[in-house]
Amino acid sequence: MTYPSHLQYSQDHEWLSTEDSHGTVGITSFAAASLGDIVYVDLPAVGSIVTAGSPCGEIESTKSVSDLVSPASGEVTDINDTVVSDPALINSSPYKDGWLFQLRLGDAPDLMDADQYELFTNGAP
Amino acid sequence: MPPADSQEPRRTALAGVHQSLGAHMTDFAGWYMPLRYDSELAEHHAVRTMAGLFDLSHMGEIEIVGTRAAEYLDYALVGSYGAMAPLAAKYTMICRDDGGILDDLIVYRLRADHFLVVANASNRETVFTALRQRSAGWDDISVLDNSDLWSLIAVQGPLALAILNEMADSPLDSLKYYSIAQRSIAGFPVLTARTGYTGEDGFELFCSPADAAQLWTTILEKGKPDGLVPAGLACRDSLRLEAGMPLYGNELSLDLTPFESGLGRVVVLDKSRDSVGADALRERSQDDVARVRVGLELEGKRAARCGYAVLTPSGRNVGRVTSGALSPTLGVAVAMAYVDHESASVGTPLLVDVRGVLLPARIVPLPFYKRPNRGVS
Numbered sequence: 001m002t003y004p005s006h007l008q009y010s011q012d013h014e015w016l017s018t019e020d021s022h023g024t025v026g027i028t029s030f031a032a033a034s035l036g037d038i039v040y041v042d043l044p045a046v047g048s049i050v051t052a053g054s055p056c057g058e059i060e061s062t063k064s065v066s067d068l069v070s071p072a073s074g075e076v077t078d079i080n081d082t083v084v085s086d087p088a089l090i091n092s093s094p095y096k097d098g099w100l101f102q103l104r105l106g107d108a109p110d111l112m113d114a115d116q117y118e119l120f121t122n123g124a125p
Numbered sequence: 126m127p128p129a130d131s132q133e134p135r136r137t138a139l140a141g142v143h144q145s146l147g148a149h150m151t152d153f154a155g156w157y158m159p160l161r162y163d164s165e166l167a168e169h170h171a172v173r174t175m176a177g178l179f180d181l182s183h184m185g186e187i188e189i190v191g192t193r194a195a196e197y198l199d200y201a202l203v204g205s206y207g208a209m210a211p212l213a214a215k216y217t218m219i220c221r222d223d224g225g226i227l228d229d230l231i232v233y234r235l236r237a238d239h240f241l242v243v244a245n246a247s248n249r250e251t252v253f254t255a256l257r258q259r260s261a262g263w264d265d266i267s268v269l270d271n272s273d274l275w276s277l278i279a280v281q282g283p284l285a286l287a288i289l290n291e292m293a294d295s296p297l298d299s300l301k302y303y304s305i306a307q308r309s310i311a312g313f314p315v316l317t318a319r320t321g322y323t324g325e326d327g328f329e330l331f332c333s334p335a336d337a338a339q340l341w342t343t344i345l346e347k348g349k350p351d352g353l354v355p356a357g358l359a360c361r362d363s364l365r366l367e368a369g370m371p372l373y374g375n376e377l378s379l380d381l382t383p384f385e386s387g388l389g390r391v392v393v394l395d396k397s398r399d400s401v402g403a404d405a406l407r408e409r410s411q412d413d414v415a416r417v418r419v420g421l422e423l424e425g426k427r428a429a430r431c432g433y434a435v436l437t438p439s440g441r442n443v444g445r446v447t448s449g450a451l452s453p454t455l456g457v458a459v460a461m462a463y464v465d466h467e468s469a470s471v472g473t474p475l476l477v478d479v480r481g482v483l484l485p486a487r488i489v490p491l492p493f494y495k496r497p498n499r500g501v502s
Contacts, residue, residue: 036149036359037166039451040426058480060428062165062450063359065480091164 009117010071035061074103137182138334154247156183165359175352176282185249191266224405225379276337281327324368369492423458
């Protein structure tokens, strides 16, 4: 599996794209494939503050519940309502239509680039 | 070869086929099994509307042979088997001395003196050991764990009959629900049973492990134009949940008797010979059952999962969820749960504690899903 080179990646399998001080967050194709069909997402509220490395929502597949862990800190400015009503978009289009939320970036921790993330997933249990 | 003490999962005769199909594999009850091939939801819908192909070779096949085999099973299991016609099948259970459920089983009578007992993969050793021990003193009875001599492939769904008829030596229409017959499918000898665990019409095919890969591939190729897809354990679980079928380890356990699980009908207490556990079962059949297995429908799309608490609207804990999912067929979150008797009637409003959020739910009849009558026997 290869990963889009314009994104940054967290160890919790979220991606972050940044433009100036704004970020967009989603989960990686690796995470989506591991979870299986996603049937429910609980996203942080617009205006709430999320913290890098901390849970800010939930992703449910048919078999499991996973925390959504923000890859960066900041204030949530928008959420993807389409993905709330149609969570399967996360499986079919994890980097585009399946984006989860946008935030005004505060602290951005060190994230992996695509090559590092590929190595990380190959070594992941 | 892994070392002898390795915990490497065991592989069915079809493991290589699953890998070549790109399946997501998982360790299930010590077996390396397909969880899903692509989308478990698509597989679920295919079984409900067309057909799915399952590898169930991890299940345990224990054979009982001897002229008094039916009488022995009357003693070893909770039901009555003497009246079963040859080639009939029966859903039943094996219990411990105290009435606790060791496993739920399907028993097939292959001949007057030959039964096939199919046990859950996780309980294969337990069931075999219990049946072996219970055969002490039954000189003419052989109890054989023949699990490694059988592969098991299931074809489930409304088109299963039509798909298999194209490959069968004679039409399978005459094979009634819950019966079994020796047939030839795609040229291979197959013990063909009209049983399943999906709530759909379908067949379970017991074949030689040497034939399994070619039988699987042939069925898949011939069934593909009709919409047949390989289907994994993930959709098997959501299918059986919708059909209200219990799963050992979730709805059934050593702590429960068949009566408490709502399946007391499998127990026969007025047999000429008492079965193991009969005294306890007789006693516990008279008890008011404290908790009852029920169906729950939740508001919203969040699934109630095994272990979640069930409460009354006033917040009193009255039960526990044993299985739950967002039903792919119905589009609502459904669950099976054990709840106190007084909160168990259909329509009762309850709450489920979904990770700290109390979601409204109500008791609904089981099964959640019943297949439309398509004129199948």
